[in-house]
Amino acid sequence: MSEAKWYVVHTYSGYENKVKANIDKTIENRHLEDQILEVRVPMQDVVEMKNGVQKATQKKMFPGYVLIHMIMNDDTWYVVRNTRGVTGFVGPGSKPVPLTDAEMAPLGIRQENxxxxxxxxxxxxxxxxAWADTVGVIQSMNIQKxxxxxxxxxxxxxxxxxxxFAEVKKM
Structure with missing residues (x-):
């Protein structure tokens, strides 16, 4: 089993969040949490001036693209490739090419322990x-998220x- 790498998926423009939601739902339905680790639409904070008022908004860094951290195999390739709104992986021909660490660095995505x-x-x-002051027992943990x-x-x-993680403290 190979290790997980970041891949870039091309989508219809404006469908990035729908593609992310659809892939997340498919991961849950098919129990692929251990193969497709994270789906991300990179955003950046932008300050806009409209009618003399400064407004902070978030804009997509790469419109038409979604980043996916996954282990590439036939199942994961099929799931992502056949998601509604996905036009294909970025890479020559039909072979997806993972991003290098140097390409990932400017995106602010790091593997943190x-x-x-x-x-x-x-x-x-x-x-x-919303759940402040609630006490509960941890059922599961997702380090990626x-x-x-x-x-x-x-x-x-x-x-x-x-x-x-930042919203809880141990009792």
């Missing part, structure tokens, strides 16, 4: 966001909620 002081089964308290899933009681039943 995150060290957290909690693990699955630990009890944590949410300190920020820097998030974890806890069960919270909602309307009398346990409901899984995904929360970022």
């Amino acid at each position: 995150i060290v957290v002081d909690f693990q699955e089964g630990d009890t944590v308290q949410v300190i920020a966001g 820097q998030s974890l899933t806890i069960n919270v009681e909602l309307f009398g039943r346990e409901t899984p909620v995904e929360i970022g």
Whole structure:
């Protein structure tokens, strides 16, 4: 099994977020979380002047393109290639070419080793966001997304909620 690399996928212009959502849904449905690790539409902060008012917005760095961190094999290639809105991988002919580390550096995407002081089964308290002051037990952790899933009681039943690492502290 080869290691995961970043690939560039060409999409219809304006369909980048739909393609990302569709691939994310397919990953979940087909249980490919261990093969397609991350789908990203690179954005950059831009300050615009409109009617004399400064407004900070986010713009796509590469309109018409989506970055995918995945292990290339027949299954993952098929899933991505046959996603609605995808016109193909970037590379000569039909062979996808992974981005090099030098090409990834200016995009601000780095493989960071995150060290957290909690693990699955630990009890944590949410300190920020909509679920602030909620206490729950960690059910699963996603290091790529820097998030974890806890069960919270909602309307009398346990409901899984995904929360970022920065929003919790160990009890």
